[in-house]
Amino acid sequence: MRGSEVQGRGGTxxxxxxxxxxxxxxxxxxxxxxxxxxxxxxxxxxxxxLFLDYADHSxxxxxxxFGEANADRxxxxxxxxxxxxxxxxxxxxxxxxDRDAAILGAVRKQYAEMFAAMPTPTYATYGNVDVPALWPxxxxxxxxxxxGERVEIGGRVFGxxxxxxxxxxxxxxxxxxxEYAAKVEALGPVDVLCSHIPPEVPELTYDTVARxxxxxxxxxxxxxxxxxPRYAVFGHVHQPLVRRMRIGATExxxxxxxxxxxxxxxxxx
Numbered sequence: 001m002r003g004s005e006v007q008g009r010g011g012t013x014x015x016x017x018x019x020x021x022x023x024x025x026x027x028x029x030x031x032x033x034x035x036x037x038x039x040x041x042x043x044x045x046x047x048x049x050l051f052l053d054y055a056d057h058s059x060x061x062x063x064x065x066f067g068e069a070n071a072d073r074x075x076x077x078x079x080x081x082x083x084x085x086x087x088x089x090x091x092x093x094x095x096x097x098d099r100d101a102a103i104l105g106a107v108r109k110q111y112a113e114m115f116a117a118m119p120t121p122t123y124a125t126y127g128n129v130d131v132p133a134l135w136p137x138x139x140x141x142x143x144x145x146x147x148g149e150r151v152e153i154g155g156r157v158f159g160x161x162x163x164x165x166x167x168x169x170x171x172x173x174x175x176x177x178x179e180y181a182a183k184v185e186a187l188g189p190v191d192v193l194c195s196h197i198p199p200e201v202p203e204l205t206y207d208t209v210a211r212x213x214x215x216x217x218x219x220x221x222x223x224x225x226x227x228x229p230r231y232a233v234f235g236h237v238h239q240p241l242v243r244r245m246r247i248g249a250t251e252x253x254x255x256x257x258x259x260x261x262x263x264x265x266x267x268x269x
Contacts, residue, residue: 017154020264023235031262036119046127128164148183159190
């Protein structure tokens with residue numbers, strides 16, 4: 001990865017900084033390996049794991065274990081918001097199996113491939129389907145993991161908040177509103193606010209394909225209004241009603257469902 005130089009006034013070379021941002025990688029290791037090409041740094045906003053691809057039910061940990069037909073059924077139930085039935089169906093499938101061992105083994109395999117593909121330097125935080133306890137085993141020296149923490153890149157301060165809020169889906173890294181708000185508060189003012197989930201704005205939280213609102217954060221929205229970062233970047237909602245909008249002085253950007261697009265969002269200054 002590299003930066004660039006442009007001619008400033010008087011012929012003085014001025015170095016520019018270029019950062020690529022991705023989210024919702026969901027197993028797309030090939031695209032992740034080239035996501036930092038031409039950039040000074042890669043920012044990854046989580047959801048590395050692919051448990052079940054809602055667009056292609058043959059891909060992910062679930063169909064690998066139980067087959068595509070059962071994946072079709074679980075997607076049908078969840079999309080219809082029949083969560084109790086989905087959980088009951090899941091219990092039937094898992095009966096007699098060591099659920100934790102099977103999932104952790106599959107997640108470890110995915111993490112080994114994806115962390116090895118991350119360019120240097122990468123700054124990453126967790127998504128709601130990630131397993132934070134495993135990250136120290138796989139994050140190499142070139143990857144900095146941040147959650148409720150700040151880092152300076154090219155003279156700008158980036159603040160990171162990982163994970164999601166609690167939902168009926170009960171994904172691995174969901175936390176309480178209070179715990180999430182404490183992480184946001186710990187950041188203080190930043191230039192770029194990086195999170196996995198969006199601020200709590202209907203246009204940014206509604207998924208047009210799933211036809212439901214995902215959970216956004218009121219604490220993020222309050223921080224945007226109060227501290228006025230230049231950008232707020234996030235993922236989580238794969239097909240949002242609006243991909244970007246301005247809240248006061250802040251440009252809010254859904255950096256996209258990287259698993260399907262394979263294209264990073266570019267921030268340059």
